[in-house]
Every structure is written in structure tokens, then in C-alpha cells.
Amino acid sequence: MSNPTDLDISYIDPDDLNNNTSNNPSFESVLDARLSRRSVLRGSVGTAAAAVFGSLAASAAGLGEEAVAAQREKLLGFKEVAKSLADSVTVPAGYTASVLYALGDPLTASTPAYKNDGTDSDYENRAGDHHDGMEWFGLDNNGRPSTTNNNRALLAINHEATTDEKLSSFFLHANGGTSSLPRPASEVDKEFAIHGVSVVEVRRKGAKWEYLKDSAYNMRLTALTEIEIAGPARGNPLMVTRFSPNGTKTRGTLNNCGTGKTPWGTFLTGEENWAGYFTRPKGDDAAREGNKSVTALVRYGRAEGASTRHGWETAGKDDRFARWMNAKTGTSTNGSDDYRNELNGMGYIVEMDAYDKTRLAKKRTGLGRFAHESAAFSKAVPGQPLAIYQGDDSRNEYIYKWVSAAKWDAADANPADRLAAGDKYLDHGKLYAARFNADGTGQWLELSPTNPAIAAYTKYPFADQADIAVNTRLAGDAVGATRMDRPEWGSVNPANGEIYFALTNNSNRRVEPSGSSQLAPDSANPRAYSDIKGTATVQAGNPNGHILRMKEGAAGSAATSFTWDVYLFGAEASAAPGSVNLSKLTGEQDFSSPDGLVFSPSTGICWIQTDDGAYTDVTNCMMLAGLPGQVGDGRKVTLNYPKADGGVLAVDTYVGKAPTPDKLKRFLVGPVACEITGLAETPDGKTMFINIQHPGENTVQANIADPAKYTSQWPANVGYGAGKRPRSATIVITKNDGGRIGS
Ligand code: FEO
Ligand code: CA
Ligand code: CA
Ligand code: CA
Numbered sequence: 001m002s003n004p005t006d007l008d009i010s011y012i013d014p015d016d017l018n019n020n021t022s023n024n025p026s027f028e029s030v031l032d033a034r035l036s037r038r039s040v041l042r043g044s045v046g047t048a049a050a051a052v053f054g055s056l057a058a059s060a061a062g063l064g065e066e067a068v069a070a071q072r073e074k075l076l077g078f079k080e081v082a083k084s085l086a087d088s089v090t091v092p093a094g095y096t097a098s099v100l101y102a103l104g105d106p107l108t109a110s111t112p113a114y115k116n117d118g119t120d121s122d123y124e125n126r127a128g129d130h131h132d133g134m135e136w137f138g139l140d141n142n143g144r145p146s147t148t149n150n151n152r153a154l155l156a157i158n159h160e161a162t163t164d165e166k167l168s169s170f171f172l173h174a175n176g177g178t179s180s181l182p183r184p185a186s187e188v189d190k191e192f193a194i195h196g197v198s199v200v201e202v203r204r205k206g207a208k209w210e211y212l213k214d215s216a217y218n219m220r221l222t223a224l225t226e227i228e229i230a231g232p233a234r235g236n237p238l239m240v241t242r243f244s245p246n247g248t249k250t251r252g253t254l255n256n257c258g259t260g261k262t263p264w265g266t267f268l269t270g271e272e273n274w275a276g277y278f279t280r281p282k283g284d285d286a287a288r289e290g291n292k293s294v295t296a297l298v299r300y301g302r303a304e305g306a307s308t309r310h311g312w313e314t315a316g317k318d319d320r321f322a323r324w325m326n327a328k329t330g331t332s333t334n335g336s337d338d339y340r341n342e343l344n345g346m347g348y349i350v351e352m353d354a355y356d357k358t359r360l361a362k363k364r365t366g367l368g369r370f371a372h373e374s375a376a377f378s379k380a381v382p383g384q385p386l387a388i389y390q391g392d393d394s395r396n397e398y399i400y401k402w403v404s405a406a407k408w409d410a411a412d413a414n415p416a417d418r419l420a421a422g423d424k425y426l427d428h429g430k431l432y433a434a435r436f437n438a439d440g441t442g443q444w445l446e447l448s449p450t451n452p453a454i455a456a457y458t459k460y461p462f463a464d465q466a467d468i469a470v471n472t473r474l475a476g477d478a479v480g481a482t483r484m485d486r487p488e489w490g491s492v493n494p495a496n497g498e499i500y501f502a503l504t505n506n507s508n509r510r511v512e513p514s515g516s517s518q519l520a521p522d523s524a525n526p527r528a529y530s531d532i533k534g535t536a537t538v539q540a541g542n543p544n545g546h547i548l549r550m551k552e553g554a555a556g557s558a559a560t561s562f563t564w565d566v567y568l569f570g571a572e573a574s575a576a577p578g579s580v581n582l583s584k585l586t587g588e589q590d591f592s593s594p595d596g597l598v599f600s601p602s603t604g605i606c607w608i609q610t611d612d613g614a615y616t617d618v619t620n621c622m623m624l625a626g627l628p629g630q631v632g633d634g635r636k637v638t639l640n641y642p643k644a645d646g647g648v649l650a651v652d653t654y655v656g657k658a659p660t661p662d663k664l665k666r667f668l669v670g671p672v673a674c675e676i677t678g679l680a681e682t683p684d685g686k687t688m689f690i691n692i693q694h695p696g697e698n699t700v701q702a703n704i705a706d707p708a709k710y711t712s713q714w715p716a717n718v719g720y721g722a723g724k725r726p727r728s729a730t731i732v733i734t735k736n737d738g739g740r741i742g743s
Contacts, residue, residue, distance in 0.1 A: 019301040020396040020517075022477035073743040075603055076625055076665050080588040083619030084669040087712050089692065091668050094736050099720040100689070101155070101200055101211045102729035103129050109214035116716070116723025118174035118704075123193035124220055127200070128159025129169070131691035131728045133259030133374060133489075133596075134678035135267055137354040139201070143217075145265065145355055150682040151204040154217050155689060156267040156354040157678065157730060158256035162194055163694050165701040167311050169194065171725045176704035182314035188321065191310055196221040196253055197269055199354045202689075202732075209687065209732045219357040223252040223277075224320055227350065231366035231427045236466040237334055238344045243323065245336040250345030251323070253361065257393070258374030258489045258596075259678070260349070263386065264412050264421035267354045268364075270372030272393060274346040275301045279308040280326050284340075287328040293340070295460050296471045301394075302326065302343060344470050349375050349390070351422045359419055364426040367402045368447070368472035370394075374597075376490040378557040379497050380408045386425055387557035389499050391487025395508050396519060397473065398481040399434040399490075399501060401444055402426075403558055431468070433481035434550075436524035436564060440636075440654050442550065444560045445479040447472065453479045485509065485525045485542050488611075489597040495604050498631055499550045500567060502594035504611065507541040511641040511649055524548060524564065526639055526653035529580050531572070534617045543614040544570035544580075544592040549656070551631040565631050565654035568608075568664070570594055572615060579639060584658040588665055591615070591624055596677040602685025605742040607667075609690070611675035623668040623676045623690065625742045626659065633657040667742070668733075671695040671714035671726075678730075685740040688733040696726030 078092035091097045104114035105127040114120055137154040140146035162169035168177030169191050177187050201215035212218070221227075229239055229248050239247030253269060254277055260268035284304045285294050297303070313324035323339045330337030347369035352361035367375070370392035378387035388402040405428040415421040432444035447468050449455060454462055457478035462468055468475045485506035492499055509528040510518045521528045527546070531539045547567040553559035571581035573590040585591070596609030606626040634656040641649040670676050670692050678691035696712030703709035707724035716724045733741055 019299055019394060020473065020477070020483055022483075073739055075605060075743055076627060076662055077743050078665070078667065080661065080665040081667065081669055083587075083590075083622075083666070085618075085620060085672070086669075087672045087695075087714055087717060089668065089670055089714075089718075089731060091733060095733060095741075096736060097668070097731050097733045098208070099715045099718065100202065100209055100730045100732045101127055101157075102715060102721060103127055103131075103194070103727040105211065105721075106213045107198065107200060107218040107220065111213070114721060114723075116721060116725050116727065118172060118176075118725075120172075121190065123190055124222060127157075127198055128196055128220065128222075129162040129172070129194040129728055130160040130693050131730055132158035132160040132257050132677050132693055133269065134158065134680045134689060134691055134730065135259050135261040135354075136680035136682070136689070137265070137267070138683065148683055150684045150686065152202070153682075154199050154201055154354050155680060155730065156197060156199050156259070156269075156352070157691070158259060158269050159194060159196055159198060160255055160257050160272065160693065162191060163697045163699070164310065167309075168701065169310070170701040170704055176701045179701065181311045183311045185315040185318075185321070188310070188312050188315040191312065192223040192252075192320070193220070195223045195255070196225065197256055197267075197352065199357070204687070207734070217355070217357070221253050221352065221361060223254050225253065226251055226360060227253060228360050228362045229345070229365060230351075230362040230423065231364050232464075232469045233344070233365035233466040236470070238341060238466060238470045240335045241323075241339055241342050241345065242330075242337055243319070250342075250363065252346075253350050254346055256350075257372065260375030260377065260388070262351070262422065262425070263377060263380040263408065264415050264418055264425070265355075266418045266422055267352050268375045269350050269352070270374060270390070271347050271350065272371045272373060275343065275371075276309040277312065278302060278324050278326050278343050278346075279306050279313055280304045284327045288340070292460055296474065297326070297343065299460075299471070299473050299477075300343065300347070344369070348372065349426075351419065351426060353418045355418070362419060362422065364422070365466070365469040366427055366429060366431065368400055368431050369470050370397065370400075370472050373487065374489040374491070376492050376499065378492055379494065381556070382410045383407050385429070385557050387552075389490040389492070389501070391484075391490055391501055392473070393486050393488050393504070395486055395506050396483035396517065397487065398476040399484060399487050400472070400476075401432045401434070402429055403432070404429040431472070432560070433476040433479055435480060436482045436522075438523040438652050440523075440563055440565065442562045442564055444562070445481055446560075447475040447479065451479060482522070482524060483519055485545060488595045491597050491599045491606070493599055493604070493606070493628065494601060496630055497552065497556070499552070500597055500599075500606065500628075501548045501550075502597045502608070503546050503548055504593045504595050505541070505543050505545040505614065507539070507543065509541040512643060520649065521639070521641065521651050523651060523653050524566075526566075526651045527569065527580065527582075528641065531575070531580075531614060533614060539614050544572070545594050546570060547594050547597065547608065549628070549631055563631055565634060565656050567628050567656045568594070568626070568659065569655070572618070582637060582655045585664075586661055588661040589624060589659065591622060591666070595675065596679065598679040600679075600681060600685060600742065602681060602683065603740055603742050607679055609676040609679070611677065611693075616673075619669060620672055621670050621674055621676045622666055624664060625667045626664045628659075628663070629657050631656075672712040673698045674712070674714075681741065685742075686735065686738065688741040689730055690733065691728065691730050693728050694726075695728070699726070
């Protein structure tokens with residue numbers, strides 16, 4: 001949500017939570033002399049920029065007409081689009097963007113068309129709300145899995161959340177719905193169903209694309225779908241609930257944000273701001289009698305009495321409502337007669353087989369429990385383990401890496417049982433959290449009972465690996481991981497394997513922090529400044545965010561050390577170049593709050609998508625195309641912050657080579673009050689799908705009866721569908737000359 005209008009908890013952006021009150025270090029306090037020798041790693045950067053173009057040329061060589069065209073094409077040859085406040089999607093001249101699949105669109109032949117007036121129902125058979133991460137699962141002309149066909153596929157799409165001002169998902173209900181407690185069951189049942197995931201078949205029809213409402217592949221996961229618990233926490237006492245007394249199942253996936261696509265062809269969906277959907281009653285701490293679960297619940301933002309985002313727990317006595325109230329009310333010792341442990345069933349990377357809706361999805365607990373964004377795979381190299389890079393998007397949270405115990409076997413690229421391959425690579429391995437050092441090096445710190453820092457952690461004594469899988473943030477605290485400026489999506493550069501992370505912003509960086517949630521700038525999160533929004537609003541901290549990148553040590557995916565720098569600092573082009581606009585962004589490329597970040601497998605372009613509230617006085621959210629170099633291609637900068645006592649806080653950081661406009665350029669601007677997110681493309685790179693999330697989300701609920709007062713009427717204003725209520729939607733982008741997207 002943006003534009004908070006009062007201090008009611010339900011108005012606070014759930015992305016903006018801060019639950020990390022550990023004393024984990026800022027860099028200056030962790031400088032370890034032993035590490036300085038690792039700075040030599042910084043010298044070992046390769047020539048990856050050359051590799052980008054070299055690999056394109058190589059793949060073009062001898063591959064016929066298309067490849068020759070690819071060789072001739074100039075990536076980022078398009079003319080940048082201007083910043084814009086228009087209620088429309090703008091793409092460069094020579095490109096076409098059209099709406100494909102929006103909130104409420106039917107997914108079965110018998111589901112009625114969407115009226116978009118708040119009277120629709122049967123959302124289990126419709127597109128969900130707040131389209132987010134998305135992956136392409138190709139089909140051949142006979143409807144079987146294909147990695148090469150460019151004309152037909154399943155899109156697996158996250159439906160993260162819903163537009164709300166206070167409790168109610170107001171565009172879904174005829175009069176805006178009930179914004180006080182208790183919530184009516186009829187409204188809450190709709191809200192359950194618009195969360196989760198959809199799988200929808202899409203096809204090219206002539207020059208256009210359409211989704212198939214009657215495809216047998218179409219499916220939905222919602223907040224109530226039965227899902228298996230897999231990995232170390234399966235069957236653990238922490239997972240025992242009234243619904244699953246043996247701790248092997250739960251219901252629903254929630255706040256699905258970023259995605260991943262496994263090398264064996266399944267879909268990964270990350271559960272992000274799930275915690276705010278649950279609550280606990282006052283008195284629950286005492287009922288738990290000092291049990292360490294209270295420490296865990298508080299670390300995940302659920303102190304007793306915490307308010308819920310939608311009040312689902314108030315809609316009735318039925319179990320589907322009761323589960324959102326996490327209280328020790330039963331008499332069992334293990335929680336098999338209540339929902340005291342229900343929160344432990346949410347917060348994972350969930351794997352599903354997009355091609356087979358008969359299979360239950362699986363929560364891969366080994367990858368840890370936090371506010372997940374994307375799951376970015378290392379390059380799959382036969383004989384080496386797979387690494388998966390993950391961010392925890394809350395202020396001051398950590399970056400993580402999973403390393404599979406199994407070594408990659410290329411035969412698993414096309415397995416008979418895709419979820420069994422998931423069991424092999426996602427249930428057994430090691431989990432690490434990242435520490436970034438001031439000299440440009442870093443360590444992956446293992447989250448395991450055998451790590452002495454975890455064994456000695458008295459604030460929360462870990463029982464076993466399952467306890468670490470469920471209470472991962474506490475394990476990150478224990479090992480001294482680095483608290484970051486809200487890690488969003490990660491992606492791996494196919495040209496050189498370097499890992500990129502969008503750090504979207506952090507309103508709590510301060511040169512002189514106060515309280516437990518503010519932090520001083522450090523080397524990997526080095527900026528604390530003031531930005532003016534509109535005429536007077538002062539935005540403090542790191543309001544524009546940055547994009548960090550990392551290069552693994554010699555052991556590759558299994559490395560426990562890395563080097564890093566900052567690819568880009570978000571900034572207004574006019575901001576001070578020595579302290580804020582460190583990447584020297586120009587008007588063709590300035591941006592704020594990077595969030596989605598995806599390298600195109602086809603072109604190698606780094607696509608950067610924003611979810612911003614800081615620069616939105618000047619422009620709606622956008623997508624940019626980048627052609628980055630590599631870690632270490634820029635310079636060391638020391639930022640000197642004056643302090644009140646006359647001293648100076650000096651922060652060293654490493655700024656990537658400043659991008660000229662032919663290396664970073666704005667490609668798209670979205671409608672009013674939306675976020676740009678999700679990216680999938682055809683194997684040939686000539687069709688791109690992205691998502692427009694929550695256009696018009698800053699509409700005031702009281703104006704529901706007056707469409708003229710909606711801050712956006714997209715996509716109705718471009719002729720898509722009935723009604724005028726704004727709708728999240730997937731759009732499809734093609735180039736009019738048939739070229740690749742980004743050329
Ligand atoms: Fe759902 Fe942090 O973005
Ligand atoms: Ca500004
Ligand atoms: Ca996001
Ligand atoms: Ca977001």
C-alpha cells in the first residue's frame with residue numbers, strides 16, 4: 001500500500017515491517033582483520049561484459065536466419081520512454097503492449113465473464129488479484145511440455161495480495177465491503193480465493209496472444225488449498241496443528257511474491273508478507289507459559305494482540321476462519337487441538353508442478369522461512385550442487401543461499417516425476433545467510449546446529465535443523481548476518497554467474513540511529529540521505545534503493561566467500577552525484593525502489609522493475625533494461641557523513657561502472673499507482689509477459705461508488721473488460737518488426 005493516511009496498523013505497508021531487533025552488526029563493527037586478505041579476490045574480475053556479447057555472437061554463429069538477425073540487432077537499440085504520470089502503459093516506439101489476463105478473468109468454460117462491479121463470485125475459478133512473479137512453462141502443439149515452442153505455454157502467476165485501505169479488499173465488494181470487525185464470511189471467502197497462484201494457458205493467435213479460459217491445464221492455488229510440508233520441518237512438532245496432527249500438511253499459500261523456475265521444470269513461489277494475515281490474542285504469551293515460541297512469534301512480527309491485515313479470523317467459528325488466530329487454547333501438549341503453531345505453516349518457497357494439477361504443491365522448508373521474494377538458481381553445472389539465492393524483504397533482513405546436497409545431473413532436466421526431482425534438490429542441503437564486509441568481500445554463514453554461533457545462541461535455543469528451517473530469521477541473527485535495505489528479487493547473470501539483488505529501500509537508515517530498528521549506513525547499504533517528495537515531504541533513509549551484486553569464490557555454487565559491489569544506486573537524475581546519485585543516472589534511466597529483477601535467458605538483458613512510493617510525484621513505476629558489466633568494474637567511494645558531535649562517519653562502498661544510456665535505459669512506464677513486476681518470455685525472446693500490479697491502489701475506499709475518483713481506471717481505459725474498477729493484469733509485449741524484446 002502507499003500513501004498512508006493515518007497510523008492505523010492496517011495502513012502500514014506490509015513490506016515496510018521491521019521485526020529485526022537483533023544486535024547484528026553494521027559493517028564497521030564487524031571488520032575482521034582476518035578478512036582483509038580476502039580483498040585480493042576483488043582483483044580477480046573477469047571480462048564478463050565481453051562475454052555477454054561474445055556469447056550472443058557465438059550463439060548466432062551458424063544458426064541460420066534468426067541467429068544472423070540476432071547478431072545484427074543492437075540490444076537497447078530502442079528509444080527510451082519518458083517518465084510519466086499518465087494512466088497507461090507506455091512502451092518504446094516500435095513496440096506494442098496489450099492486456100492478456102486480468103483479475104477476475106474466468107478460468108473455466110462455465111465461469112461467467114467478469115462484471116467488475118463487486119458482485120462477481122467463484123474466484124476459485126478466476127484470475128486472482130495483484131499479479132506478481134510469473135514463469136513460462138512451454139507447451140508443444142500437442143499440449144505436452146516443450147522448451148522450444150514460442151507459440152503456446154502455461155503461465156504460472158503469483159497473486160500476491162489485494163488492494164485494501166482498511167481490512168476490506170474494497171474493489172472486490174459491491175459497496176467496498178466491511179472495514180470494521182467482524183468481517184462477513186461472504187467477503188472473506190472471496191478474499192481467500194483471490195490470493196495464491198494461477199496457472200493459465202496462453203497461445204499466439206496470428207499476431208496476437210490470448211489466454212484460454214477453457215484449458216484443462218488452468219488451475220488455482222488459494223489461501224485454503226491443501227499443501228504438503230516437505231524438507232526438514234515435515235512432521236516436526238513445530239508443524240503440528242488441529243488440521244495436521246502429524247505435522248505433514250497445511251492449507252494455503254499466501255502473499256505470493258517472487259518466483260523461480262527449477263532446472264527440472266517446476267514452479268517456485270515465494271510467500272512474502274504472510275505474517276500480517278494472522279493474529280494472536282492478548283494473554284497468549286502467558287498461556288504459552290514462557291515457551292520459546294513467543295520469541296519466535298515476536299521475531300516474525302506477531303506479538304500478542306497484533307492486528308490482522310484483513311480480520312479473516314473474525315468471520316466465523318468454522319475452522320477456515322479460526323486458523324488465522326494463533327492461540328494456545330487447547331489442552332494438548334503438542335498443539336494438535338488448536339492453531340498455536342499455524343503460523344509455522346506459512347513463509348516458505350513452495351514448489352508446484354505447473355503441468356500437473358493433480359499433484360499437491362510442497363512447501364520446501366529447507367530453504368528457510370521468512371518474507372520470501374524470488375528463488376534465483378545458479379547456473380546448473382553437471383556435477384556441481386545447485387545454489388538458490390533468496391532475499392527476505394523486510395527492513396533490516398538478510399540475504400540467503402541454499403546449496404543442494406545433490407550434485408546436478410543433466411538427466412534431471414526432463415524427469416519422469418518433476419516433484420520427485422524437487423525432493424532430491426530442495427529437501428537436502430545447506431542453508432546460509434550473507435555477511436557483507438567493508439572491504440568488498442563477504443561470507444556465507446551456515447545455518448546449522450553444528451555452527452558454534454547457533455549452538456551458543458541463548459536468546460532462542462535451536463532444537464535441530466527443522467527449528468532453523470522454521471525460525472530462520474533467528475538463525476540469521478545468531479550467526480551475525482548483515483541487515484540489509486529490504487532484499488527483494490535476486491537473479492543470476494547468465495553471462496557470468498554473478499548474483500544480483502534489488503534492495504528496494506530502507507526508511508530506517510540513519511547516520512545517527514536511534515531505537516532498535518534504525519541502523520547506520522554500512523558498506524553494502526551505504527546511503528542515508530533525505531529526498532523531497534512533492535514540495536515538502538522529507539523522505540529519510542535510503543528512499544531510492546540500490547542493486548547489489550555478488551561474485552562467488554572459486555568453489556562456485558558451493559563457495560562460502562564472495563566479493564560484491566553495487567551495480568546501481570537508484571536516484572533522481574538531479575540528486576547529488578557525490579553522495580546520492582552515485583551511479584550518475586541520467587534522465588533516460590533514473591529510477592527509484594528496484595524490486596523485480598530478472599535476467600532474460602534469451603538476450604541477457606537485466607530487466608529492472610520498480611515498486612516505488614518515493615519518486616511517484618514525478619513518475620509512475622517503470623521497467624528498465626540494463627546491460628551490466630561485472631563485480632569490480634567501477635570504483636571505491638568513501639561517503640563521509642557529518643555527525644552531530646562534529647565527527648565524521650566514513651563509509652567505504654564499491655560503486656559499479658556508471659551506466660551510459662546505451663547500457664541502461666527506461667523501457668516501460670505503467671499506469672497510476674501500480675507496481676511493475678513479474679517477467680516471462682518466449683524461448684526466442686520475441687514475446688515478453690509482465691504484470692501490472694495494483695493500479696489505482698491509492699484510491700480512497702469511500703469513493704468506491706464514483707469511478708471518476710478512482711486514481712486509475714486501467715485496463716478498462718484501454719478497452720479491456722467491463723466496469724471501471726482498476727484491475728491487476730498480465731500484459732504481453734511484442735516488437736512490431738518481430739525482433740527480440742529489448743532490441
Ligand atoms: Fe512482494 Fe517485496 O515485494
Ligand atoms: Ca524526490
Ligand atoms: Ca516485489
Ligand atoms: Ca511490493
